Amino acid sequence: MKKRQKDDRRGGQELGKWVCGIVALAFSNLALAGVISVASLNNPNVNVDFDNFATGSITLAQINTTYPSAGILSLDIVTSIGSNPYSFNNSGGQGLSSDGASGLQVYGFGEEYDHISSITVTLDRLITEIGFQHGDRTGRGSSFSFFNQGAPVGTFDPGLFGDALIFMRSDMAFNRFTFEEPVSWLVNSLVLQTTGEPIESGTGSGTIPEPSTLVLLVLGLAGLRYSRLLG
Known part of the structure; x- marks a missing residue:
């Protein structure tokens, strides 16, 4: 015994x-995924280039109509105090910001625009790659955060990337990303992977297991x- x-x-x-x-x-x-900078995207993608829109007010519906494969569910821009003329201190062309009244607006050379502090893009699918280009100022203190249906997936510090179009890849899928930077800037283009698991399914290789x-x-x-x- x-x-x-x-x-x-x-x-x-x-x-x-x-x-x-x-x-x-x-x-x-459940640990955060690795997000790295890459030279190009491996998967099919679409470049949402704001040079292809007229300057002035724009809606999310117009963006998705012009780029049907973009699949953007929401595009939220938070502006900080202050504004200045868009100087085209870059090769990015026209830029997207907020019109100061919770709407979106495309700005051209010399137009006064509200400073942006962050932009959050939510997609209708889970992806692993994006490209991002902003203009007018360098990327001092900038950062990207990635989410899978609200759950944090990973972060990426791009350092100083000015007006360059940068590409990123995550080893875990996401459907939302936020870019933050304390200096004034606009969004010149968004490169979005067009393939991926539809977010409505809520299951699959891209999802994070519940605790x-x-x-x-x-x-x-x-x-x-x-x-x-x-x-």
Whole structure:
């Protein structure tokens, strides 16, 4: 009897160590993905270039009509205090900003525009690649954040990239990204991967497992391990 109790205690200790290891491994899957800069995009994509719109007010519907494969569900721009003429201090061409009244507006050379502090783009699908170009100022203190249906996926610090069109790739899928920069700027173009899992399905390789799913998986594996120890 004593030997059996001792074996049970030893088995319990081994099980505890094993469960802790599995829990750590499971929740490591929730860690932020790696996002890197790349020379070009591998997947089919569309370049939403704001040179192809007339200057003045513009709607999201107009953008999606001009670029049907863009699939932009929402495009939210937050402006900071201040404005200045768009100087075309770049090769990016016309730029997108807010009109100061929760609307979108395309600006051309010399036009006064509201400074942007952030832009958030939400898509109708899960993707892994984007391109982004902004103009008028350099990218000092800028950052990208990526989300999968609201869950953080990863971040990327592009450093100083001026008016260059930069491309990024994530090893985990996302359907929303935010670009933030404290200096005044506009959006010249958005390059969006056109292939990807429709967001309505809510499942698939691009989605992040719910913590409860991971817990159930761990408990199931723990039960199997314990039964083997007792056997």
